[in-house]
Structure formats: structure tokens, C-alpha cells
Amino acid sequence: MFRASAPVRLDFAGAWTDVAPFTLRERGVVVNGAIELRARAEVATGGETWRLRSEDLGESAELCGGDALASDGRMDLLKAGLRRSGLGPCALRTWSETPPGSGLGSSGALDVALVAALDAARGAHRTPLEVAEEAFQLEAVEAALPGGKQDQYAAALGGFNRLVFEKGAVTVEPLVLDAAFVAELARRIVVCYTGTSRVSSRTISRVMDAYERGDPGVTGALRAIAEVAERMTAALRAGDLRRVGSLLAENWRHQQLLDPGMCTGEMSRLEMAMRDAGALGGKAAGAGAGGSMFFIAGEDPAAAARAAREAGAQVLPFSWAARGVIVEAGA
Numbered sequence: 001m002f003r004a005s006a007p008v009r010l011d012f013a014g015a016w017t018d019v020a021p022f023t024l025r026e027r028g029v030v031v032n033g034a035i036e037l038r039a040r041a042e043v044a045t046g047g048e049t050w051r052l053r054s055e056d057l058g059e060s061a062e063l064c065g066g067d068a069l070a071s072d073g074r075m076d077l078l079k080a081g082l083r084r085s086g087l088g089p090c091a092l093r094t095w096s097e098t099p100p101g102s103g104l105g106s107s108g109a110l111d112v113a114l115v116a117a118l119d120a121a122r123g124a125h126r127t128p129l130e131v132a133e134e135a136f137q138l139e140a141v142e143a144a145l146p147g148g149k150q151d152q153y154a155a156a157l158g159g160f161n162r163l164v165f166e167k168g169a170v171t172v173e174p175l176v177l178d179a180a181f182v183a184e185l186a187r188r189i190v191v192c193y194t195g196t197s198r199v200s201s202r203t204i205s206r207v208m209d210a211y212e213r214g215d216p217g218v219t220g221a222l223r224a225i226a227e228v229a230e231r232m233t234a235a236l237r238a239g240d241l242r243r244v245g246s247l248l249a250e251n252w253r254h255q256q257l258l259d260p261g262m263c264t265g266e267m268s269r270l271e272m273a274m275r276d277a278g279a280l281g282g283k284a285a286g287a288g289a290g291g292s293m294f295f296i297a298g299e300d301p302a303a304a305a306r307a308a309r310e311a312g313a314q315v316l317p318f319s320w321a322a323r324g325v326i327v328e329a330g331a
Contacts, residue, residue: 001042001043001044001329002042002043002044002045002117002118002120002121002327002328002329003040003041003042003043003117003327003328003329004040004041004112004113004114004116004117004120004325004326004327004328005038005039005040005041005113005325005326006038006039006109006110006112006113006116006155006156006324006325006326007034007035007036007037007038007109007154007155007158007321007323007324008034008035008037008038008039008098008102008104008105008106008108008109008151008154008155009032009033009034009035009104009105009109009150009151009154009155010032010033010035010104010189010191010285010294011030011031011032011105011150011285011286012031012032012033012229012232012236012244012247012248012251013030013031013225013228013229013231013232013247013248013251014028014029014030014031014032014150014163014225014226014228014229014232014251015030015032015148015150015225015255015286015287016148016207016222016225016255016258016287017029017030017148017165017222017225017226017229018030018148018149018150018163018165019147019148019204019207019208020168020208021208021211021212022208022211022222023148023149023165023166023167023168024167024168026166026222026223026226027164027165027166027226028148028164028165028166028226029162029163029164029165029226029229029230029233030148030150030162030163030165030229031160031161031162031163031175031229031232031233031236032150032154032160032161032163033154033159033160033161033320034154034155034157034158034159034160034320034321034322034324035104035191035318035319035320035321036317036318036319036320036321037096037097037098037104037106037316037317038096038097038109038113038321039094039095039096039097039098039106039109039110039112039113039155040094040095040096040097040113041092041093041094041110041113041114041116041117041118042092042093042094042117043087043090043091043092043117043118043120043121044090044091045087045088045090045121046089046090047089047090047091048064048089049062049063049064049068049089050062050063050064050068050069050082050089050090050091050092051063051090051091051092052075052078052079052091052092052093053091053092053093053094054075054078054093054094054095055093055094055095055096056094056095056096056100056106056110057075059074059075061074061075064089069082069083071143071144076143077107077110077111077114077138077139077143077145078092078094078114080138080139080142080143081111081114081115081118081138081142082118083142084134084137084138084142085115085118085119085121085122086122087118087121087122090121092117092118094110094113094114096109096110098316099193099292099314099316101196101290101291102193102285102286102291102292102316103284103285103286103287103288103290103291103292104191104285104286104291104292105150105151105154105155105285105286107139107145107147107151108135108136108139108147108150108151108152108154108155109151109152109154109155111135111136111138111139111151111152111155112131112132112135112152112155112156112324112325113155113325114135114138115131115134115135115138116131116325116327117327119131119327120327120329128156128157128324128325129153129156129157129172131156131325132149132152132153132155132156132157132170133152133170135152135155135156136149136152139152147204148165148204149163149165149170150163151286153170153172154324155324155325156324156325157172157174157324158321158322158323158324158325159174159175159320159321159322159324160174160175160176160177160182160236161173161174161175162175162229162233175233175236175237177236177237177239178239180239181236181239181241182320184241185241185244185296186318186319186320187301188241188280188296188297188301189294189295189296189297189318190274190279190294190295190297190301190304190305190308190315190318191285191292191293191294191315191316191318192270192274192292192293192294192295192308192313192314192315192316193291193292193313193314193315193316194264194266194267194270194290194291194292194293194312194313195266195312195313195314196264196266196267196290196291203259203261203262203287203288203289204287206259207258207259210258210259217257218257218258220257221254221255221257221258222258224254225251225254225255228247228250228251228254229251231247232244232247232251235247241280241296242280244280244281244296245279245280245281245282245295245296246280246281247281248280248281248282248283248294248295248296249281249282249283250281251283252281252282252283252284255283255284255288256288258288259288259289261289262284262288262289263284263288263289264289264290266290266312266313267284267288267290267293269311269312270293270308270311270312270313271293272311273307273308273310273311274293274295274297274304274307274308274311276307277297277298277300277303277304277306277307277308278297278298278299278300278303278304279295279296279297279298279304280295280296280297280298281295281296282294282295282296292316293313295308
């Protein structure tokens with residue numbers, strides 16, 4: 001039995017600028033921090049068939065034959081992982097600690113956990129950066145799901161990172177932040193699941209189609225988001241909590257210009273409730289258009305959490321993840 005887990009992330013600023021074709025033509029920047037909600041994969045080798053189980057999707061299948069792992073709309077990510085790994089018949093199970101469509105990068109974290117578990121099962125070893133790139137190839141190329149790269153890198157590496165995306169390359173700059181500030185940031189952050197799941201690939205396709213058409217509003221918003229990420233890096237390094245909150249709100253304003261469906265009714269009501277509760281700022285996690293939001297609370301984080309629940313949101317457990325992907329192997 002081989003198991004691996006990888007954390008999801010909070011994207012402080014810059015999400016959307018890690019997605020092609022923007023990254024092939026311009027310079028994207030994302031600042032994120034990994035959090036201890038994990039995606040998990042488990043592989044048991046042996047047997048005569050492939051036995052697949054996705055707990056998140058509530059789907060399972062037993063497959064055999066030459067084209068057993070062909071994509072057909074059911075558990076395609078798991079099948080893609082098995083195809084790329086070359087591993088023979090086995091039992092493969094995946095699950096996540098986040099709600100479905102949370103916007104916290106759970107699919108990217110699952111990519112990473114899946115690659116790492118399958119590598120362990122076949123006795124292969126990659127560096128975290130190699131795992132991140134293979135995980136992106138698995139989702140974007142093999143499973144043909146459009147998206148960016150920040151989730152896979154956050155999940156593989158853990159901690160806080162500034163990621164630069166330019167001409168297809170990724171530059172990783174780990175951020176070493178003041179320990180007292182990191183602790184206070186953890187105390188103040190409230191992560192809220194709105195209860196509305198979404199498929200980010202659909203929103204991503206619409207936004208990037210608009211960018212390719214030369215839509216000035218979308219292009220300008222993407223460039224502004226990348227610029228906010230640079231200022232967010234400085235604010236985090238300075239330990240300026242109020243500035244971090246303000247930049248979250250600024251990033252969210254630019255993000256809402258990307259697509260008319262970016263802010264749902266549930267998100268709007270939650271944002272208003274958190275503002276009334278004294279939040280310093282907040283934004284959608286990941287692509288937006290549903291999923292989760294996170295906020296920097298004022299002096300009373302408990303009151304902010306109560307306000308979020310009263311607005312209909314689920315407040316998720318929260319702590320930082322210093323470690324990225326973790327692999328376990330056992331009998």
C-alpha cells in the first residue's frame with residue numbers, strides 16, 4: 001500500500017495570471033500559502049484489474065482490457081494518472097478534506113498526491129518541483145482540463161511562495177516570513193465555503209478566450225492582478241496585516257472584472273456580512289464564481305466567524321502547511 005497527501009492553498013494575490021495563454025505572452029505572478037487541508041491518494045498494487053474509487057465524486061469502477069484506461073468522462077484524472085505512470089492493475093482511491101468545488105486548489109493538490117503515490121508504487125522518485133510539473137501535465141494535457149499551475153506548485157512545495165510564470169517557465173521564490181506575523185495571520189484568517197460548488201475550468205475557458213480576443217477589460221484586469229501580487233509580496237514580508245487585507249480586496253475588485261459570473265449572490269452576501277463584522281479585506285479563493293472566500297478579520301476573529309456562519313457559509317478549519325507533498329509506503 002502506498003499513500004500520499006498534498007495540501008491545498010490560499011492565493012493571496014495573482015491567481016489567474018498563472019494560466020496560459022497569459023503566461024506565454026506576459027509575466028504572471030502569484031503569491032500563495034499552503035494550508036493543512038489535504039488531498040489524498042492511496043495505491044494498492046497487484047490484482048488482475050484496475051479498481052478505481054473517487055470518494056469526492058462518489059464514483060467507482062473495476063476495469064480491464066486494453067482500452068480500460070481510456071477517457072470517457074468518469075474519473076478521467078485517475079485514469080490519466082495510471083496511463084502516464086505505466087503502473088499495471090492495482091487499486092487506486094482518492095479523496096479530499098475540502099468541500100467539492102472549494103476553489104482552494106483541491107484538484108491541483110489531488111494531482112500532486114496522485115503522482116506521488118503512483119511514483120512510490122512503481123519505485124520512482126522525483127523532486128517536489130518535478131512532481132508539480134508532472135501533476136500539471138497530468139491535469140492540463142492528459143486529462144485536458146484547462147487551468148493554471150499555482151495549485152500544483154503550492155501542493156508540492158508547501159509553505160509560502162512567490163511564483164513567477166513567464167514563457168512557459170516557473171520560477172519559485174519561497175517566502176520566509178516573520179513567525180509572529182504568520183501566527184497572527186493564522187489567527188485572523190477566516191476561510192468560508194459559500195456552499196456553491198463550481199467547475200473552474202468553464203470560467204477559465206471564458207476568461208482566456210476573452211484574453212485571446214484582445215478584450216481590453218480582461219487584459220487590463222489580468223495585468224493589474226499580477227501587479228497586486230508584487231505589492232502583496234512586500235506587504236507579507238513587512239508583516240503589514242492591514243495592508244494585506246487591503247490588497248486582498250483590491251485583487252478581488254480586479255478579479256470581478258474578468259467575468260460577469262465571478263461574484264455569486266452567496267459571495268456578495270458573505271462579503272457584506274464580513275465587512276460589517278470589521279474584516280480588513282477578503283477575496284474569492286482561486287478562480288472564483290463560487291467555492292470559497294477568505295478574509296482577514298478585525299480584532300475579533302470569533303465575531304467574524306459567527307458573521308460568516310450567519311450569512312450561510314461554512315467556516316473551514318485552518319492552519320498553515322509548512323510541508324508540501326508527503327509520501328507514505330507500507331505493507
